[in-house]
Every structure is written in C-alpha cells, then in structure tokens.
Amino acid sequence: MKYIATGVLKSPHGLQGNIKLATYSGEIGHLLSLKKVQLRRKGISFDAEIEEIRQAGKEALIRFKGIDNPEDARKYNGYELWVEREHASSLDEDEFYVADLVGCTLVHDKVAAGTIVAIFDGPQSLLLEVEHGDPPRKSLVPFMKQYVGDVDIEKKTIELIEMELLS
Numbered sequence: 001m002k003y004i005a006t007g008v009l010k011s012p013h014g015l016q017g018n019i020k021l022a023t024y025s026g027e028i029g030h031l032l033s034l035k036k037v038q039l040r041r042k043g044i045s046f047d048a049e050i051e052e053i054r055q056a057g058k059e060a061l062i063r064f065k066g067i068d069n070p071e072d073a074r075k076y077n078g079y080e081l082w083v084e085r086e087h088a089s090s091l092d093e094d095e096f097y098v099a100d101l102v103g104c105t106l107v108h109d110k111v112a113a114g115t116i117v118a119i120f121d122g123p124q125s126l127l128l129e130v131e132h133g134d135p136p137r138k139s140l141v142p143f144m145k146q147y148v149g150d151v152d153i154e155k156k157t158i159e160l161i162e163m164e165l166l167s
Contacts, residue, residue, distance in 0.1 A: 003038055003082040004099055006031065006089065012073035013061050021053070021060040021081065024088035024098075025089075029061045030061045031081075038082040042097075045082075088163050098126065106130050106141070108160040113143060116158065132166050141165050 010020035017050070021028070030051050031037075039048050051066040063083075081102050088097065098119050106128070114132030126143040141147055141160065149159030158167070161165045 001086060001145070003090045004057075004085050004097055005080045006083050007060075007081045009039070009062070009076045009079045011077055012070035012139075013059070015070060016063065017067040017069055017073045018052075018061040018063045019067070019076055021062045022088075025059055027063050027089050028055060030087060030089045031060075031083070033127065034083060034087055039076065039079040040082055042077040073075065088131075094151075096153060096164065098152060099127065101126075101143075101151075101158070104133070104153075104156045104158045106160045106166075107157050108163045113160050113166055119143075 005024065006050075007021050007023035010022055012018065013020050014021055022119055031050075034050055034053075036047055036049055038045055039050045049063060051065050052061075052063045064076075069078070091097070101119055104116045105112050106116060114130040117131045117138070118129040119126055120129065120138075120140070122142060124142065124144070128141040128143055128148075130139050130141055132139065133135070147160070147162045147165060149161050150159050
C-alpha cells in the first residue's frame with residue numbers, strides 16, 4: 001500500500017480557512033514537512049497542497065492552498081488525510097497501522113481460523129471483523145491482549161487466543 005490514512009478533517013477553525021485535524025496517531029510531527037497529501041472520502045480522492053499545519057492547544061490545525069474561509073473549509077469535513085507510507089507516524093514496538101491488519105489470517109493453535117476483512121473502532125479497542133467458517137460468516141474480535149496474541153505483519157498472521165469468539 002503506497003498511501004496510508006493518518007487522520008480525518010473536522011470542522012473549520014477561525015476565519016482563515018483552517019480545519020481541525022484529528023490525527024489517528026495523536027501526533028503531527030511527521031506531517032510538518034509535507035507539502036502535498038491526498039484527501040479521500042466515499043470514493044472521492046484528490047491531491048491537496050498544505051499551506052500550514054500547526055498545533056493549537058490540544059487540536060491540530062491544517063490549511064490547504066485555495067481554502068481561505070470557513071465556508072470552503074466546511075466542505076472538507078469528514079475527509080481522511082492520506083500520506084505516502086514513508087511519511088506516516090513512526091511505530092513503536094507492538095504498534096501497527098490498521099491498514100496492515102486487514103487481510104491477515106487469524107490463527108489458533110497454528111490452524112487458520114479466519115481472515116480479517118475490516119477494522120472498526122469499538123468502545124474499548126479496535127474490533128477485527130473476521131470472516132470464517134463454511135458457510136462463511138463474520139464475527140468481531142476485540143484487538144486486545146486477552147484475545148489476540150502475536151501479530152506478524154510480514155507473514156500476515158495474527159494469533160487468536162480465544163477461539164470461542166468465533167463460535
């Protein structure tokens with residue numbers, strides 16, 4: 001995957017066309033040197049040129065070239081900010097890009113138990129949507145240590161600790 005989602009645009013801020021940016025990592029350092037990004041929403045994708053990005057209290061604010069008032073900024077609410085993978089936030093040990101989890105095989109006792117087809121935000125953790133069984137059905141598995149063990153992004157496998165979650 002060449003691009004990766006790093007945040008979502010929210011409401012306008014002020015009168016100059018600034019837009020609130022909710023980053024998925026909670027960081028903006030990796031974005032400060034960028035000039036171009038992609039904006040995506042519901043099958044629409046286009047390049048946008050960054051004029052400024054800055055931290056303002058607890059919020060990140062971003063302004064794009066050609067957007068200089070709150071009315072224009074409001075049109076971008078809900079668009080995701082995508083960057084080339086090498087410009088995404090760096091990962092610590094036991095951290096993963098959500099996009100890399102989709103397509104992984106869930107493995108229990110060294111036997112394939114299903115395939116992760118989507119990821120959702122849950123109340124306590126991410127939820128892995130797993131397709132499994134014959135006929136195929138779907139189940140949600142919390143992405144938490146008590147349910148999920150080793151994650152190997154290179155091999156595209158994730159250990160399932162609690163097989164009962166797929167019953």
